[in-house]
Amino acid sequence: MNTTTLDQYSPLSQWLAHLERLHPQVIDMGLERVGKVAQSLGVAQSKALKIVVGGTNGKGSTCAMLEAILLAAGYRVGTYTSPHLVHYNERIRINGAPVEDAVITTQFARIEQARGAISLSYFEFSTLAALTAFMDANVDVMLLEVGLGGRLDAVNVVDADCSIITSVDIDHVEYLGDDREQIGWEKAHIFRADKPAICADPMPPASIARYARQVGADLWQFGVDFNYSGDAQQWAFAGREQRRPALAYPALRGVNQLLNASAVLAALEALRMQLVIPASAVREGLLRAAVPGRMQILPGQPTVILDVAHNPHAAGALAQNLQQMPYQPHAKTIAVVGMLKDKDAKAVIQRLAPWVDIWLCASLSGPRALMAEELSELVNQVVQAPDIDDNTGSTALSPGVRSSQPRVDKSTVQIQSCTDMVQAFVKAQEIAQLNDRILVFGSFFAVGPVLTHLGRL
Missing domain, CATH: 3.40.1190.10 (Mur-like, catalytic domain)
Known part of the structure; x- marks a missing residue:
């Protein structure tokens, strides 16, 4: 009772x-x-x-x-x-x-x-x-x-x-x-x-x-x-x-x-x-209509993009959105990412790897969390694999839509592990130049702490 x-x-x-x-x-x-x-x-x-x-x-x-x-x-x-x-x-x-x-x-x-x-x-x-x-x-x-x-x-x-x-x-x-x-x-x-x-x-x-x-x-x-x-x-x-x-x-x-x-x-x-x-x-x-954390772009420079994308389908859409955004030559995309271990993290990373220069992998909290070191290793496996942009076909743009940016040179990609999402985001702010963009994604539990840190919710 x-x-x-x-x-x-x-x-x-x-x-x-x-x-x-x-x-x-x-x-x-x-x-x-x-x-x-x-x-x-x-x-x-x-x-x-x-x-x-x-x-x-x-x-x-x-x-x-x-x-x-x-x-x-x-x-x-x-x-x-x-x-x-x-x-x-x-x-x-x-x-x-x-x-x-x-x-x-x-x-x-x-x-x-x-x-x-x-x-x-x-x-x-x-x-x-x-x-x-x-x-x-x-x-x-x-x-x-x-x-x-x-x-x-x-x-x-x-x-x-x-x-x-x-x-x-x-x-x-x-x-x-x-x-x-x-x-x-x-x-x-x-x-x-x-x-x-x-x-x-x-x-x-x-x-x-x-x-x-x-x-x-x-x-x-x-x-x-x-x-x-x-x-x-x-x-x-x-x-x-x-x-x-x-x-x-x-x-x-x-x-x-x-x-x-x-x-x-x-x-x-x-x-x-x-x-x-x-x-x-x-x-x-x-x-x-507004939905915090869904392709949410904050004003100012560097550009900050927040998206709760946590499965391959959502990550593919996010990759298309990134490709269509205005792009400055030599600018970098810095990903601040945290994921849950019951998600297909590797497939998510594969969708976005061709467009990310620096990966800051963070541990989320809770029993379902994927630890930063494990996530970093998955990113490394995807980046080191041959033809990262061809093994899924998921980053292809819709017919008639052209990408505004080149794919990254995977030999220059950087990967780091961070204690949590806020630490990773602060690090991204420290290393980002004005024309760079910071992408925060991977889970509601990843985007939420960053929004709280920024005082947006």
């Missing part, structure tokens, strides 16, 4: 420590336990429109654009994303702002009472807290980001009014499988019968369409049901019936943001009978 002495007035830090100890497994896939508690809390009774966003990469950006557009259109919006960069409160936003500690601790106390003898994981507790907080706030729309996969993720206790899959690639192999067909099948389980199911992956695994047919979902596929076009100044969206021409490019940077934005507009078209979204709200929302 539940014997905790915490209540709604207890500090959030104590609650989070309790959640970390509560369940024997950090990740425990399955809906039976969390589903029972969700039923007890009356989550299914919420009248809010629910949009569930899954995918390997691009979920946070997609949620941010949806949130900004819906807010500009005058709707009350609750947004749940994970993980957080610095503060837990980032996970639960109402009308664009992280909720206060008291809102979270009130929900935690409510869940603690409702769960009885049922053990919940940290993520399951978080998901239920977001859902009940949104119910209390009487939001019009809930935007819910899947944490891992889809089929057995806690967010899937919700019956989505619209589902979005942003991309499908290899990640979390131990939970989702090691091929795109299996992973696509797992992610497609957020689809619901007779509800729109948006897939923005340009080359989706066949399992997505197959599962959509199986459950009777209304599948919208990129390149079939919706698309985009653009030139140097503007872009346009085309859906099944709706056209949105002459759009300004999203404020979010990156080669895949038009894919994410077109998925957002496809979802809004699919929901047009429930949501009225004027063209002005679309324009305003695309310009206002």
Whole structure:
């Protein structure tokens, strides 16, 4: 039975420590336990429109654009994303702002009472807290980001009014499988019968369409049901019936943001009978959307780029973004990197190695952390291997896009180990010239400490 002495007035830090100890497994896939508690809390009774966003990469950006557009259109919006960069409160936003500690601790106390003898994981507790907080706030729309996969993720206790899959690639192999067909099948389980199911992956695994047919979902596929076009100044969206021409490019940077934005507009078209979204709200929302740590470029010199890219697919997109940035001759790229040992660190490094001159490898904190010395050795293996830029094909730019910089001379690459991310970042600042750029990447747990150090969050 539940014997905790915490209540709604207890500090959030104590609650989070309790959640970390509560369940024997950090990740425990399955809906039976969390589903029972969700039923007890009356989550299914919420009248809010629910949009569930899954995918390997691009979920946070997609949620941010949806949130900004819906807010500009005058709707009350609750947004749940994970993980957080610095503060837990980032996970639960109402009308664009992280909720206060008291809102979270009130929900935690409510869940603690409702769960009885049922053990919940940290993520399951978080998901239920977001859902009940949104119910209390009487939001019009809930935007819910899947944490891992889809089929057995806690967010899937919700019956989505619209589902979005942003991309499908290899990640979390131990939970989702090691091929795109299996992973696509797992992610497609957020689809619901007779509800729109948006897939923005340009080359989706066949399992997505197959599962959509199986459950009777209304599948919208990129390149079939919706698309985009653009030139140097503007872009346009085309859906099944709706056209949105002459759009300004999203404020979010990156080669895949038009894919994410077109998925957002496809979802809004699919929901047009429930949501009225004027063209002005679309324009305003695309310009206002912001996601810290996703291709985030800080003002000033040297240029500082922060990106939570932690799997090969995201690293490939980051490599393309680097190649398209303005480049000064003889300038260097200094990578400040930290990664978790359950990620494919070597493949991530391979995507970026052709564009990095100096590697500052840092240890992250926690049991999943890859130590700096191990990471440095992986970098060295990739750099010393022949044809580092040809063994994956992942750094090839999109057709018609030219790189602004040459690949590095691997014989001059430098590799150093650092105690932690902040030490590595400070070292990068010390050695960088004004025209150089500092790239901070590898994990939420890598970018978060640097943002804290800089006072950006």
